[in-house]
Amino acid sequence: MSGKIPRTIFRLVEPAVWSLAARLLILTTDRKGSAKAKPTVATFYETGIVTALYEAMLMSAVLSNYEIRHEEAFKVRVGRGAPKQVDLWLRPHNGGWPMMIEAGDFAPGKVHRDLAKLKALNSTGTNWFLAFFRQPPISDDPISELQRSFNRRNGLKCNLVGLDSALVRSFDVFRPNGMPDKFGVALLRGL
Numbered sequence: 001m002s003g004k005i006p007r008t009i010f011r012l013v014e015p016a017v018w019s020l021a022a023r024l025l026i027l028t029t030d031r032k033g034s035a036k037a038k039p040t041v042a043t044f045y046e047t048g049i050v051t052a053l054y055e056a057m058l059m060s061a062v063l064s065n066y067e068i069r070h071e072e073a074f075k076v077r078v079g080r081g082a083p084k085q086v087d088l089w090l091r092p093h094n095g096g097w098p099m100m101i102e103a104g105d106f107a108p109g110k111v112h113r114d115l116a117k118l119k120a121l122n123s124t125g126t127n128w129f130l131a132f133f134r135q136p137p138i139s140d141d142p143i144s145e146l147q148r149s150f151n152r153r154n155g156l157k158c159n160l161v162g163l164d165s166a167l168v169r170s171f172d173v174f175r176p177n178g179m180p181d182k183f184g185v186a187l188l189r190g191l
Contacts, residue, residue: 002164002166002167002187002189004062005062005063005066005090005099006099006126006128006167006187006189007166007167008060008062008063009053009057009063009088009101009130009187010167010185010187012053012056012057012060013053013130013185014171014183014185015056016049016052016053016055016056017041017044017049017052017171017173017183018173019052019055019056020044020048020049020051020052021041021044021173021175021181024044024048025175025176026176040175040181041134041139041173041181041182041183042134042135042181044134046103046104046105046132049103049132050070050087050088050103050130051070053088053103053130054068054070054088057088057090063090065092065093066090066091066092066093067090067091067092067093068088068089068090069088069089069090070087070088070089071085071086071087072085072086072088072089072100073085074086074121084117084121086100086101086102086118086121086122087101087102087103087130088100088101088103088130089101091125097122097124097125097126098122098125099125099126099127099128100118100121100122100125100126100127100128101127101128101129101130101187102114102115102117102118102127102128102129102130103129103130103131103132104129104130104131104132105131105132105133105134106131106132106133106138106142106145106146106186108149108152108154108155108156111129111131111156111161111188112156112157112160112161114129115127115129115160115161115188115190116160118190119190126189126190127189127190128187128188128189128190129161129187129188129190130185130186130187130188131146131185131186131187131188132183132184132185133145133170133183133184133185133186134181134182134183134184136182138184139170139181139182139183139184140170140182140184141170141184142168142169142170142184142185142186143165143168143186145184146163146168146186146188150163156188159191160190160191161188161189161190161191162188162189162190162191163186163188163189164187164189167186167187167188168184168185168186168187169184169185169186170182170183170184170185171183
């Protein structure tokens with residue numbers, strides 16, 4: 001079973017997605033300029049979802065004693081380019097080991113790469129990948145997709161990724177036209 005902090009973050013995903021959806025769907029309803037390109041949860045930018053989750057985390061009473069950062073930059077550079085960044089970073093306000101979270105649409109390679117990056121940056125803290133499942137049929141049943149992935153040769157590696165079924169779910173995001181979008185989410189722990 002996962003601890004209180006990961007469970008809290010996981011529970012905040014749904015209100016965060018709802019918040020983002022309300023802003024985007026309301027702003028585009030009945031706009032002539034939006035007639036051809038109607039947003040759906042599948043077209044939301046990952047960064048928008050992460051920003052909405054960051055805002056929800058800042059409002060959480062459970063996380064009020066945690067320092068929480070979004071797009072935390074590290075001075076570590078590998079070759080050329082920008083410093084490494086982490087989507088969400090948090091730790092108790094009085095210090096301690098941080099918890100780092102990368103987020104994105106589910107793909108085994110992305111999960112492994114992002115968790116490896118976090119392990120290199122945070123070898124003593126806990127590292128997580130927040131996976132989004134936004135396309136049917138996997139958005140309806142993300143746990144089955146994860147289990148299939150662990151069973152495939154080129155899927156998730158059980159020695160690198162931990163799965164707690166309590167941190168996997170799917171929910172409806174209702175749209176102005178009455179047809180809901182399914183959004184699946186899983187919080188996977190780096191081992």
